[in-house]
Amino acid sequence: MEALDSYFERLKNPDVESHANIRGRVLRSLQGFMLDAGFKQLMPVLMSPITDPLNHAVYPAEIKYEERPLKLTASMIFHKQLALAAKGHDKIFIVAPNIRLEKAEIKDSQNHLLEFSQFDFEMRDATMAQAIAMVDGLVKHVFKEVQQHCKAELTQLGRTLPSYDAPFPIYASDALIAEHGPQFEKIMSEKSKTPFFVTNYKREFYDRENPQRPGSYNNYDLIYPEGFGEGLSGAEREFEYEQILRRMRELSMDLTPFGNYLEAAKRGYLPPSAGGGLGIERLLKFISGKRQIRDVALFDRSVGTSFLF
Ligand code: ASN
Numbered sequence: 460m461e462a463l464d465s466y467f468e469r470l471k472n473p474d475v476e477s478h479a480n481i482r483g484r485v486l487r488s489l490q491g492f493m494l495d496a497g498f499k500q501l502m503p504v505l506m507s508p509i510t511d512p513l514n515h516a517v518y519p520a521e522i523k524y525e526e527r528p529l530k531l532t533a534s535m536i537f538h539k540q541l542a543l544a545a546k547g548h549d550k551i552f553i554v555a556p557n558i559r560l561e562k563a564e565i566k567d568s569q570n571h572l573l574e575f576s577q578f579d580f581e582m583r584d585a586t587m588a589q590a591i592a593m594v595d596g597l598v599k600h601v602f603k604e605v606q607q608h609c610k611a612e613l614t615q616l617g618r619t620l621p622s623y624d625a626p627f628p629i630y631a632s633d634a635l636i637a638e639h640g641p642q643f644e645k646i647m648s649e650k651s652k653t654p655f656f657v658t659n660y661k662r663e664f665y666d667r668e669n670p671q672r673p674g675s676y677n678n679y680d681l682i683y684p685e686g687f688g689e690g691l692s693g694a695e696r697e698f699e700y701e702q703i704l705r706r707m708r709e710l711s712m713d714l715t716p717f718g719n720y721l722e723a724a725k726r727g728y729l730p731p732s733a734g735g736g737l738g739i740e741r742l743l744k745f746i747s748g749k750r751q752i753r754d755v756a757l758f759d760r761s762v763g764t765s766f767l768f
Pocket residue numbers: 511513533534535536577579580692693694734735736737
């Protein structure tokens with residue numbers, strides 16, 4: 460049982476304690492920032508007839524309850540939109556576990572976990588620009604808190620976390636593709652000295668198509684510099700029934716499980732909104748300067764894991 464011995468051996472590394480202290484500080488500062496800004500915190504939903512169809516193929520993660528198929532949460536996207544209908548829930552956030560049974564094609568990814576935590580938020584009547592400004596402030600706040608309270612941990616990890624003061628730059632994906640080709644995210648992440656935003660990706664149906672510029676999308680990613688790659692994605696949302704239906708059909712989606720969601724949209728229960736979701740392990744990885752995402756967690760859920768525990 461060499462794997463077992465090396466698992467317990469790794470736990471004795473002082474880095475493991477530093478990661479735990481940074482994790483605690485990151486979670487406290489993420490949640491504190493949002494509560495201070497008047498957001499309401501929700502508990503995660505773990506199973507539902509619907510979940511995020513995602514922009515890439517994963518193995519289905521489903522269970523059955525009394526013959527009814529339920530999906531394990533891939534992201535809280537639809538529940539965020541629905542929660543905004545509740546009284547006083549104009550701005551919400553959730554620390555939510557997400558299950559994504561990734562395929563072997565990405566088993567060498569340094570950035571994917573089969574099970575991870577997402578810091579997800581949504582704001583009623585907000586625009587993409589407002590969501591981007593929120594994320595800019597939130598991420599800078601977390602970095603500052605870690606710099607102030609986790610000096611010993613950063614030293615232990617050999618990490619100098621840069622300070623960023625200027626607003627993170629915002630680029631449009633079409634301009635970056637013209638300059639760097641389809642690998643623009645990787646190229647830009649490697650050469651950038653600061654986190655930056657990229658807007659306008661064609662992806663899931665729920666990210667809003669720009670009504671003034673069909674074929675453009677009011678969505679965005681936050682990309683970390685130094686080659687750490689994507690850390691957050693978000694968008695304005697589709698909320699109008701006809702538009703949702705059109706976008707779903709465009710992607711040839713099976714509409715059956717979405718009956719209640721579509722009906723809610725038809726009856727006007729989905730408010731206009733914008734939001735986003737930040738991968739907590741990816742943020743920890745960037746802050747700690749670790750290259751492998753499994754290094755910031757105690758239990759290995761990377762794509763090639765042997766599921767020791
Ligand atoms: N949470 C993301 C968002 O708010 C969606 C996702 O994780 N796929 O846009």
